[in-house]
Amino acid sequence: MPRPAPLPVAGLPALLAGVSVLLAGLAPAAFAQGTAPAAPGATVPRSAGPAAPDPAFEAARAAFEARPEAERRAVQDALVWVGGYTSVVTGAFGRRTYEAIGAWQAKGASKGGGGAATGILDEPARAALLAAGEAARRAARFTVAADPATGLVIGIPERLLAKRTRLPDGSRWQSPDGRVTLDTRAFAPGGPDLDALFAQSAAAGPERRVTYSLRRPDFTVVTGETPGGKFYIRDAAGPAGLRGFSLSYDKAMAREVDRLAIAIANSFVPFPGDRPAPAPAPRPAAASPESGPAAATGLAVGPRRIVAVLPGACPGPQAGGAPARILRRDAASGLALLEAAAIGPPPVLAPAPAPPGTAVVVLAAGADGPSVATGDLAAGGVLAPPQPGAAGAPVLARPGRLLGLVARLPATPRLVAGVLPPLTHPLVGLDALRSLLGADAPPAPAGDGPPLSAGAIAGRYAGAVVGVRCGE
Incomplete structure (x- = not known):
C-alpha cells in the first residue's frame, strides 16, 4: 500500500x-x-x-x-x-x-x-x-x-x-x-x-x-x-x-x-x-451545557451483560437506545453492571495493571459510531483526549487487553473547537472491575499478545461499546 x-x-x-x-x-x-x-x-x-x-x-x-x-x-x-x-x-x-x-x-x-x-x-x-x-x-x-x-x-x-x-x-x-x-x-x-x-x-x-x-x-x-x-x-x-x-x-x-x-x-x-x-470531533449528547442528559459508554463483558460508569442516580437506564436493568452497583467506583441486549464480543482483562507510560487506546461510543483516542497511562489515571460521553469507555493496552474504564469526565467540559483536549482522567482499574463483575468478568489470558494499531483495536472491539443514558 x-x-x-x-x-x-x-x-x-x-x-x-x-x-x-x-x-x-x-x-x-x-x-x-x-x-x-x-x-x-x-x-x-x-x-x-x-x-x-x-x-x-x-x-x-x-x-x-x-x-x-x-x-x-x-x-x-x-x-x-x-x-x-x-x-x-x-x-x-x-x-x-x-x-x-x-x-x-x-x-x-x-x-x-x-x-x-x-x-x-x-x-x-x-x-x-x-x-x-x-x-x-x-x-x-x-x-x-x-x-x-x-x-x-x-x-x-x-x-x-x-x-x-x-x-x-x-x-x-x-x-x-x-x-x-x-x-x-x-x-x-x-x-x-x-x-x-x-x-x-x-x-x-x-x-x-x-x-x-x-x-x-x-x-x-x-x-x-x-x-x-x-x-x-x-x-x-x-x-x-x-x-x-x-x-x-x-x-x-x-x-x-x-x-x-x-x-x-x-x-x-x-x-x-x-x-x-x-x-x-463528535457533538454527542454528553455532559455539556449544550446538550441534554449525560450519556456514557457501556462495555460488553458477557452475554447480556454491560458494565458502565453511572452517576449517583440513574433512573430508567438505556443501553443502545433499549431499556436496560441495573443488576448491581459499586458506589465507590460508580461502576454498574447492566442487563441489556447482546452486543459484540468483549475484550479480555489484562492479567495485571500496567505501569505509567504504557500506550493505550480509549474506545468510546458516539452518535455516529465509536470514537478512538490514543493516550498513555499516567500516575493519576489515563492521559488522553476522550470526548464527552466517554465516561466508562474501555482503556485498552496495545495488545487489546482491558486495563480499566475512564472513571469520569469534567462535569462541564471545557472544549476547544468541540474537542476535549488531552487531560488526565481517573481510571477504574482491574481490581474494581473484578470485584463488581465476579463470575461475569471476562477471563484473563495467560500473557499479552502482539501489539495492535489503534485502528485494529477499534475494528476488533467497536461492537463491544454502546451508548448508555439515564432516563428523565
Whole structure:
C-alpha cells in the first residue's frame, strides 16, 4: 500500500510530519493543546456544573436562537475572526458561544464602548460584530473555494499563504518564508485507507509528540507538536476515496496563525457534492451545557451483560437506545453492571495493571459510531483526549487487553473547537472491575499478545461499546 511522502516544510526541518495542521488551544477542525484557554477578557458568569439553570445564560440562548440559522452561523464566524470563539460554526448556542459574545462585549466596554457583557447582542452590537469579523476576514484575504487538485473545499488566507504549488496528490499553499504550510491531499478508492493514514499521522517520534488523536468511522484528526512547530492533520473518507488537509506552522507564529487555523478548519468540506463535512470531533449528547442528559459508554463483558460508569442516580437506564436493568452497583467506583441486549464480543482483562507510560487506546461510543483516542497511562489515571460521553469507555493496552474504564469526565467540559483536549482522567482499574463483575468478568489470558494499531483495536472491539443514558 503506498504511503504519502513526508511533508517537508521549508525553514522548519523539525516539522516533517507528513500532513499537518496545528492546534494551539484552538478549533474543531482546529486544535487542542493542554486545557482550553478561557476567552480573553470574558466576564460572562460560568456555570460550575449542571446545577440550577443559569437565567443569564438561558436569556442569551433564547435571544440567539430566535435568529435564523444563517444569522447564528454568521455571528459565530465573526466571533472566530475577532478572536473569541474557538469552536465549530454550527449555529447551535452553547457555553462557548455565550462566553465568546461576552468576551467581545467586555473588550468593547474596556475600550469605552459602554456595553455590558450580557451574552446578548442587540442590533447595533450584532452589526458591529459582523463588521469587525468581515474586516478581519478581508484583511487576511480569506477565500473559500474548491481545490482543483483534490475537489475538496477549503478557505485560504491568501495574504499569509501567498505561494501556491501543485503536489502529486494535492496542492500546497505556503508563506513566503516557509514557516506556515497548508497542504491538501486526495486518494481515489483503492489507495491508502483511513486506518493506514491514521496510523501514519498518529505515529510519535523522538521529536514529534502527538497531543490529540481521534478515529471515527469516516474521519480522523491528529494534532501535535515538534520542537519548533505545531501541526494538525485531518482526513475524511467517502465514496470518492480519501480527502484531507494539513496545516503546520512555527510556534513563534502561533499568535498570528491560531485564529486563521480555526477559520480554515471550519471551512473544510471534503466532499462538497455530498453532505457537509462532519465535525472533527463528535457533538454527542454528553455532559455539556449544550446538550441534554449525560450519556456514557457501556462495555460488553458477557452475554447480556454491560458494565458502565453511572452517576449517583440513574433512573430508567438505556443501553443502545433499549431499556436496560441495573443488576448491581459499586458506589465507590460508580461502576454498574447492566442487563441489556447482546452486543459484540468483549475484550479480555489484562492479567495485571500496567505501569505509567504504557500506550493505550480509549474506545468510546458516539452518535455516529465509536470514537478512538490514543493516550498513555499516567500516575493519576489515563492521559488522553476522550470526548464527552466517554465516561466508562474501555482503556485498552496495545495488545487489546482491558486495563480499566475512564472513571469520569469534567462535569462541564471545557472544549476547544468541540474537542476535549488531552487531560488526565481517573481510571477504574482491574481490581474494581473484578470485584463488581465476579463470575461475569471476562477471563484473563495467560500473557499479552502482539501489539495492535489503534485502528485494529477499534475494528476488533467497536461492537463491544454502546451508548448508555439515564432516563428523565
